[in-house]
Amino acid sequence: MWDTCLQKLRTELSSDDINTWLMPLHPNFNGSTLNLLAPNRYVLNYVKQNLFGQIEAAILAMDIGIDQVRFEIGSYHQDHAETLDGRPPATRGFSFSQENEAGALLPYSGGVLNTNYTFATHVEGTSNQLARAAALQVGKSPGKAFNPLFIYGGVGLGKTHLMQAAGQLMLDSNAAAKVIYVHSELFVNDMVKALKNNTMNEFKRYYRSLDALLIDDIQFFAKKTQSQEEFFHTFNALLEGQRQIIITSDRIPKAINYIEERLISRFGSGLTVSIDPPELETRVAILEKKALERGVNLPNDVAFFVANAVHSNVRELEGALHRILASASFTDRSIDIDLAREALRDILLHRETQISIENIQQIVAEYYKIRVADLLSKNRSRSVTRPRQLAMSFAKQFTNLSLPQIGDHFGGRDHTTVLHACRRIKELVQSDSRMKEDQKNLQRLLNG
Amino acid sequence: MSRQTVIPISIEDDTSLESFYSKRNQPLIEQLKNLLVGVCAKRVLYLWGESGSGKTHLLNACCQAAGKSGMQNLYVSLKQDGGQDGGRLEKLSDVHKDTLVCIDDLQQIVGSESGQNQIFSLYEKIMHGAGAIVVSGTSPLGSIGITLKDLESRLSSGGTFNIYALDDDEKRTALKLRAAKRGFALDDSVIRFIMSRYQRDTKSLFALLDKLDSGSLQAHRKITIPFVKTLM
Secondary structure: OOHHHHHHHHHHOOHHHHHHHHOOOEEEEOOOEEEEEEOOOOHHHHHHHHHHHHHHHHHHHHHOOEEEEEEEEEOOOOOOOOOOOOOOOOOEEOOOOHHHHOOOOOOOOOOOEEEEOOOOOOOOOOOOHHHHHHHHHHHHHHOOOOOOEEEEOOOOOOHHHHHHHHHHHHHHHHHOOEEEEEEHHHHHHHHHHHHHHHHHHHHHHHHHHHEEEEOOOOOHHHOOOHHHHHHHHHHHHHHHHOEEEEEEEOOOOOOOOOOOOOHHHHHHEEEEEEEEOOHHHHHHHHHHHHHHHHHOOOOHHHHHHHHHOOOOOHHHHHHHHHHHHHHHHHHHHOOOOOHHHHHHHHHHHHHOOOOOOOHHHHHHHOOOOOOOOHHHOOOHHHHHHHHHHHHHHHHHHHHHOOOOHHHHHEEEEEEEEHHHHHHHHHHHHHHHHHHHHHHHHHHHHHOO | OOOOOOOOOOOOOOOOOOOOOOOHHHHHHHHHHHHOOOOOOOOOEEOOOOOOOOHHHHHHHHHHHHHHHOOOOOOEEEEHHHOOOOOOHHHHOOOOOOOEEEEEHHHHHOOOOOHHHHHHHHHHHHHHHHOOEEEEEOOHHHHHOOOOHHHHHHHHOOOOEEOOOOOOHHHHHHHHHHHHHHHHOOOOHHHHHHHHHOOOOHHHHHHHHHHHHHHHHHHHHOOOHHHHHHHH
């Protein structure tokens, strides 16, 4: 019905008005009232002040039993999680904005489950296989399978996505379950506020009454002893009641500094799983999936180019994709490698100054599908020595390290070994076409 | 001849996204507009450029646009904090979750762990609400030196944009437009003279324009090359 209304309005309003102000609105029909949810106050006010009359007239003229049009800021609900159309995240379970504004139901920061974070939208790879399986299991049998589930890994690798996907699954089987997601930083802030306002009892009651608590980036509890104390009691209360706890961190429990021992040992009492940086194929798959979610078919060579340029984490990968899509959209150009190179020039620039021996080892190892540890080992089989020699020659070419320093970085080898490696690669590149190809490909990868 | 007293009424240059003159920055301008109306995939954007490239103008323009439509907004320059924690940064903890927050000069908090934590905390809060964050710095995010990697990756998630500095042709046009707005015309020969003899960063050029504006009023002089020479 809203689409029909938009069609009608297209004849009265400019396409700029339609695309800029009306397309971001989300309709919610409630009896004889049409609630139009705006993504923020900026849109809400503009539409109310400038377009309200036309919208209301168009709706009333359609004669579909709607006699009132209202505007709100939403936080809208949707039943499926497949869309990713650029609006603020759809939420599920306890709707933070609505309940919170109403007052009592949700006085704290937790509660928002982003419906975009599901297992369907998660890209599986060898780097996150185990964590995904564990989260899936926990989502299916909360409080029983692994409790607590502790997921750790570097920034932007999808820990939050997996923990929330597990939460979504819990809600799928029990929509009334109180599944709360909260970032540690906000948990601490809430607690500080509760202390200030003398409402600690409510705070405790709230967090201890949950069916599942998903707490993100627990390392932010470091040095906050009072919050740790409170969390310790919440943790115990939930665990005793067989309520599910999922925790994420950027490192294994034992490596988190300034957190009490008793908490650390409890974190590790369930299942601890890691997420590693995604390998090249997974990065490509992620890019293609994210682009498709935005209705764009990303050419394969561009996906490979971006995946090679951005190694570190999924968040930066996503940022790079947004940058490319924005450039393509506003310059009206098709997406190709040239456009991607232009759009990502700051990342590539940074990368040029960033070619370190560790980068070289990682890229070479990934290319030959061996481990970095193999390059540093004493293994002398050809499948390892050739990549090692190639990595050494790149280290000489791209870094300012001396030959002895390069040798040190490859498991303490002598500088003559490095010299030999460089000479050997030079010979092989001239005589062996495969080696020449490998060197060319790797050079391209290193230069982004 | 007595000098004319000039009443200190200056014409503020229009701080809007539309008045940011540069075709090459159009994708960035459009992305900022999209961010303001909530049609970006992420509600965060990082932009970087050298001093005088227009970062402050853009951030203020975003706040102005948001303000016009009643959206809460806040512009914070970390430079004014002298790189110290607290003060301005402290205020960030009181920001409402639906606010558009524009943070200028991110490079100023490179050495401050607590400053980075405060911005991280703000990010989490805004992402739980319906606000947005636009941050600027003088170099790409990856090389600016943020030690809190959680913050760096979050700020990069909406895309990072380099602000292209105006080239000489664009600077000439910008000077003409701004002069016209102040009610006087700048002759091509004068602009050529300024561009070849004065500092060519936009900040200095626009400051000179203000000097020319009040100077010509005071001295009852037309803006000619000899007159410009006296003020340079």
